[in-house]
Amino acid sequence: MQKSDYKIHIIGSGVSGLVAAQVLENFGYHPTIIEASNTVGGRVKSDIVDGYVLDHGFQVLLSEYPAAQKYLDFKALDLQKLVPGALIFKDGKKQKIGDPLRDLSLLFPTIFANIGSIGDKLKILKLNTTLKNKKLQDIFDAQEITTLQYLKNYGFSDNIIANFFKPFFSGIFLEPNLETSSRMFEFVYKMFGKGYAVIPKNGIQAISNQLKNKLNQTIFNFNSPVKRVKNNAIILENEKEIKSHFTIVATEASPLISNLKNQETTWKSCDSLYFEISQKTFTSAIIGLIADKSALINNIFYTTSIQKSPNQNKDVLSVTVVKEHQLTANELIKKVQEELEQYCNISKAKFIKRYQIKKALPKLSNLQYEISSTETQLTTSIFLAGDQLLNSSLNAAMISGERAAMGVIKTLEDGLIVDELTSEYQ
Structure with a gap:
């Protein structure tokens, strides 16, 4: 059989599925992506509403992600840098803090802000230096504790934990109590410290669209929800059966594969709301953090600080809520x-x-940073991909997609089951 004759299917057209398809194409294979919705992107999507670009949740790309540097054309994405800092809203006041080593204008606001002590700010600089020099594998080999305990162990005061670290990292981890693994904290902190948080000028879906547009030999089957995955076959919701030499499940696998029913992924949720505003309260591309304990809002960001507003004298504000609530839609708004x-x-x-x-x-x-191609293999013909295999990041999604594709390629090139598959499809 020619490489192009193998029936290799990828379920899900999120970032991990798109990267898997790219790797397969690079090695001469022609995969098919089966997607439940009508477009690519998975969780990395945007909509256009009233001329405004609205991302599905406030999302940023960290420019230092190694896998992103490998698979994305940053220049073509027209990435817009966010200010390496934050505006803290508390007790009716607005204070700015950030990294003066990357933006000198943040030096005096950070020094004079009463968010944490001078000792806290020196510890932040020390942590920056420590993590810049710490290898990624060493971060993921370290003992896991909660991020909150990590910050306390490091000696940060309750003031700076409550007023900066909690709201800032709650918006990243999508949970309000900093229960997320210290490995994830160190990884994200290192990425922030070495590079920038960036957003494509045309919205976060530009990342997914770019990955899709690089594919020349991949077939897309949209609006095709999958019901079940078996060895060498995929059953769609409409009961149509698709024969498959190999299947990469680049979405949550537990509902689709019978022997994974007890391994269902637990998910974090959030609310993202967009509002049209007549007058900005700040003009730079900086995240705003609500540090009041009783507040429901976690963070805000003017999306029109990086995208030109289609409506004169109007701007769009993104609001993120990570705390659990029982409010109706109207009550929440x-x-x-x-x-x-x-x-x-x-x-x-x-x-x-x-x-x-x-x-x-x-x-x-x-949490892990890396996974081997063999670890993505579930059965002789089914492979898994997705950030849930490693850690919650775009970087992890890309790595897992690459590894799953390499797992398929290695199986074929090793000739372990090629004869069996070939005879079955003749």
Whole structure:
């Protein structure tokens, strides 16, 4: 058989599935991607509403992600840098802190902000230096504790933990108590310290679109939800059976594969709301953190600080809620509007759209940076991909997609089951 004759299917067109397809193409194979929705991206998607680009949740790309540097063309994405810092909203005041080593304008605001002590700020610089020099594998080999305990062990004060670390990393980890593994904290902190948080000018889906547009030999079957995956066959929801030499499941696998039923992924959720604002309360591309304990809002960001607004004198504000709540949609919108005025002095926020993201990030323990291609193999013909195999990041999604594809390629090139498969499909 020619390489192009092998029936290799990828379930899911998120980042991991798209990277898997790219690797297979690089080795001469012609995969097929089966996608339940009508477009690529998985969790990395955007919509256009009233001319505004709305990402499915506030998302950034960290420019130092090694896998992103390998698979993405940063220049073509027209990446917009965020200010390496944050605005802290607390007690009716707005204070700016950040990394003066990368943005000198942050030096005096950071020194004079009463967010943490001078000792805290020196510890931040020390942590920056320590993690810049720490190897990625050493980070993921370290003992796991919660991020909160890690910060306490490092000697940070309750002040800076409550007013900076909690709101900042709650927005990244999508949980309010910093229960996430210290390995993830060190990894993300290292990435922030070495590079920048960036967003494509045309929205986060530009990443998924770029990965798709690089594929020349891949077939896409959209609007094709999968019901079950078996060895050498895929059953769609409409009961259609598709024969497959190899299948890469680049989505949550437990509902699709019978022997994984007891290994269902636990997910973190969040709410992302967008509002049209008549007047910005700050103009730079910087994240705003709500540090008040009683606030429902975690963070805010003006998306029009990196994208030109299609409406003159109007801007779009992204609001992220990570705390659990029992509010109806209308109650949530009203509560957020009240808090925007109370904490941020943002009034007359006109609601645009809400994204209730029930599967925003996988909740994981024993986080890993790397996985071997053989570890992605579930059966002789089924391989797994997705950030849930490693850690909750775009970097992990790309690595897992690459490894799953290499697992398929290695199996074929080793000739372990080629004869059996070939005879079956003749």
